[in-house]
Amino acid sequence: MANVQHIVPCLWFDTQAEEAAKYYTGIFDGGRINQVSYYTEAGKEQHGKEPGSVLTVEFEINGQTFTALNGGPHFKFNEAVSFQVMCESQQEVDRYWTKLGEGGDPAAQQCGWLKDKFGVSWQIVPRVMIEMLKDSQSARSQRAMAAMMGMKKLDIAALQRAYAG
Incomplete structure (x- = not known):
């Protein structure tokens, strides 16, 4: 079956x-x-x-x-729903960011989020970032979060540097 x-x-x-x-x-x-x-x-x-x-x-x-x-022009996509693409490497992040962002809305890019040419929202997320942000009380996690908040496309090396201090 x-x-x-x-x-x-x-x-x-x-x-x-x-x-x-x-x-x-x-x-x-x-x-x-x-x-x-x-x-x-x-x-x-x-x-x-x-x-x-x-x-x-x-x-x-x-x-x-x-x-x-x-279904017709009655409804439009918005950021209230997005699809996360979990990435293992910066190469994957770069690939999905470039492909899905092509023709999309550059103003809608923040913290790994983008809107594609159809208006669908995507989050291009390095898996390692999830680990860095798990312990929200640690100084390391807070540094990684602060770094992420200043990014459009997520940069794994920059996030790791922030996390390490």
């Missing part, structure tokens, strides 16, 4: 669901589009979409399944 994911994030797009799914699957290793469904004549009075246009795209990145929905 296949592994069934019980919680699948659904991302609401105006008309860019397929474009976004292709974009994300091209950034993450092993990304793939699993299924595409299309609007039909049924319900056209409510949805207003042309029959045959893309309704949903199920895609997978890093083992996480997502649904991209072409």
